[in-house]
Amino acid sequence: MDANVIPQVIEYLSKKGYSKTESMLRQESANQDVDGRPINTKAEETGGAKYGKAFGLMRSWVEESLDIYKPDLRRLLWPVFVYSFLTLASDFSPKDSSHFFESFKSGFEKEHEDDLRALRPISLPEHVLNSDVAKIYRGNKYRITLSQVAFLNLVQFLESKEKDGGAVIVGVIQSHLQVITIDRVADDQNSLARLLKRARASEEHPAEDEGIPGHNPGSANVDRSAGSTVLTRLKLGHMPLESDLMSDVRAELEEEDAKNPPVSGQDSLIQHFEQRIKREESEDAPTRSELQLPPSIARDVAMEVQKVKEDRDRFKIEGRTGGVGPGVSVTMFTFHNTYDSINCLDFSEDNMLVAAGMSECYIRVWSLDGKALPTMAQPGSTEQPPSASRRLIGHSGPVYAVSFSPSVASSNPLAPSTNSKHLLSCSADKSIRLWSLETWTCLVVYKGHDHSVWDVKWGPFGLYFLTGSLDRTCRLWRTDHIEDLRMFVGHDKDVDTVCFHPNSAYVFTGSSDRIVRMWAVANGYPVRMFTGHTGNITSLACSPSGKILASADDAGTIILWDLGPGKLKKRMRGHGKGGIWSLSWSVESTVLVSGGADGTVRIWDIAIGNDASGQGRVIGEGGAGQKIDGNAAQMHAVAGAGTKKKGKDVVVTSDQISAFPTKKSPVYKVRFTRQNLVVAGGAFLT
């Protein structure tokens, strides 16, 4: 149609008095340019660019919104960013997606560094279907909790800006997010005061119930259909002693008491056993029938007796006496000339041996006292001469974890030996090996994992062990079975670290998907799930009391989880970046020790909380060092956080008792002995 026709027609219509037809034509022709092509006024019709426009619009709106909603709304930016990007990559051109990524990635680097790195190269639809990270995001709905008012504000804004891109955002939210709104007046947990407090915390940390795949708010329940109040009941008590074993131990203790009467002021061994150690069947303890263990032998009796002795004579850490943290002693074993080839370390519980897994596929065991290692081989045979260290050769890939079987220092030479007899190791060659520490040979090769095995741990009673692998599974094994007994499947990425509950009825797994899961051994079901880490989980440790789990990530955060209610207890920060390789609890479960890549051993107080002071967020950190208190500080932090993100990364929370730096030696392993001395091991790097 000729461009001049319409005005002519309109003129004609008005002349003739067809006013209704005329106005209709005017209206309809308004959306066409002079050439008669439709004009795009709606943002969603501009192709790939619409996402960039819409996201920019939303981001600037979030930054301008009221301070109390800002933290909530800011958390919304990340999922919208990711889903927009993935949609762009799969439906539009690579140019659009990379342009979008580069222009909006700033601001997410701190919390989502790894994800950003994984997403950046995605540019083609095939990649979206192939990439692990993209699969996780596309396959699940991102769960986020918003306060009702904030959510209504958002919806209102998006509707008012519908044509400028609001509709795009609405689309993303509808199809990929699961927004849960909570009325903050009704819910005590989300009162205004609480929200204000959380404002500061959530600047840096996701809420516990945020992320993928969602679960019930404030609940560790893995079953999404169950209500938030329904949690599987856990039996966190100690495993009771076998009755035969108990009577044997008692007899032995009485004999021991008669031989060496206790020093004045000291309990006799039998008293100590009855009062503190004795474990009987109780309601919150698993029964012995749930876990199959062989009948006790003389070695078990000797071990129990020695444990009672060590427990009585230990260095007692009785909380904070006079407000000062307990003074803990640390012995550091530094390895030299390693050329960074040590992958992992383990100390035996009898403090006699140390084992190192090497990247050169072998394991090396030393005796800590420098004496020759005992061997069963007959003298004069082809065995190598006795020496203080031995190599165990068998793996065909780097060894990633070693673990000594449970043991106790033996004080009585006549009693059966209670030393560590076996060593487990796992490697990139997908196998786990069991080594004898008497003949120094490999006894069993356990195969089952599909990829390299990252971690292996002995169960607290021996016999059982646990492995975690790159194939995203965690498996439970029994040394006398060649195949795994249980497979714990559920993590979206590698299972990096595993750990047993002290009663052996539960196991924990930590994964690169930043989630810690708890599983019941008896039936293999998941019973708890803990989210909140912002880095890959590098280490786990359950307290001897069985009530608290500590998990650490490579961003330098340690989180304590209350197992019963499944809640985050507190977040402890202080370690530098690069991974906290090991955690260990004191006998009393009041002190935690950690060691990591930053070359420090740090001691943490469990009893005091740091929650009230904004999860350790330092007000005015790294800036002019101004000190503001009360509300002013909160408002300031909220207002200033957008612009002032720089400053020191490392913040040390107030519940750190002390930190001991080493000389350029990353700490691979820390362990509290049964007498509350800390043993640490690391390699000196030149």
Place this chain on the structure above:
Amino acid sequence: MSVWNPENIKDVAESVGITSLNDDVLQALCSDIEYRISQVLEEALKFMRHSKRSTLTTQDVAQALRALDVEPLYGYESTRPLRFGEASIGPGQPLFYVEDEEVDFEKLINAPLPKVPREITFTAHWLAVEGVQPSIPQNPTAADSRNQELVPKGQSANPHMAAMSGNENVTVKPLVKHVLSKELQLYFEKICSALLDESNNEYRIAALASIRSDPGLHQLVPYFVQFIAEKVTHNLKNLFVLTQMMLLTTAMLENSNLYVDPYIASIIPPVLTCLVGRHLGSLPDALAAYDLRRLSASVLSSITKKYSKSSHMLKPRLARTCLKHFLDPTKPLGANYGGIIGLQAIGGPEIVRALVVPNLREYEDLVKDAIDAMDEGKRHEGEMVIKALLEALVSLEEESVGAVNGFTNGHSVEWRKELGDKIGDLFAERVLELGKPRLVKAIMEC
């Protein structure tokens, strides 16, 4: 758009016989390659992380390829980090390649075997004892770990601040005094009593030797400083105690494991007291105090040598004090003496030239009085001062270079006159008596 160079793909395509490649295909392949590489790297990082390393090795990449079901690249495994050479094949087109030395097989076979790398060993030490990190060589010093964040800071760290901002359930730590372990306390007492024990020489020497060399005494430094200050103030009459305190100071300064810098300001006053004090020791044997003054001067000299770098005002301030005591006629000769040797100790010839020589003429009268005095003791003191001054002057000679061919007697009268004008007759005479022409020259040049 893509980081990967499309030319590269073309080359590969041509090598398999595809000569014309669509541009779109090229782009798609480019971004796909980029994605695959990052996928491999992402996987390799996992292996690096689990090896607890911070550098990615070729082995990590090989493992990652295996994990992704790809055949690993062989031939790159190396214990050393790979070195990349750069070759330019065109403008803006650098080509990187792995530098691989050509090895002559003959040579390799005949070469002696390479050294066996050292065995992995381990050592044990105390990283902390009852919550305190001992300062032993195996542990980093306070200076090493200064840039690490070790203690809580900020609002949350200070319980008082936290309590003020309405924060409940804050456990308030009591103000903790410097906690000393029992062993250290005992050690301190033993050392103190040993030093003050006049009868047992061996015991004293052992104590000083211990302070001179033992690591781990850092916590005791403030206590020793306090001890020295107190003993010096209260025992001005007791030369033995003062001497011991100076020896203790020297021993502390000599211990390389101690970080004394912050305490220098508190260490100096006792040393100065022993150097230029009005009356040291009991009167009858006033001369005995001169030994002490000499000792203190040497302590002072070692302090200035060691610490004038860290506090640049140290030297000028000490020089001013010494000069004041040197030129004050109301002070006894002992104090003057201290001032002189102090000056020499602080700055050597330079200071002597700048501060001592110009003042000698005026000072001469004072010394003359002393030498002419009836009192024998005073005369001796005068002699000591003259000796000190001469020594100071002699140091000038060592400094000066330049050949002076011995002077003849004929000149001596002229020289004497000139010298007398410059530094006073008394000193001129003494200097000439030494018979050192170069010294005379050096003084004249001042």
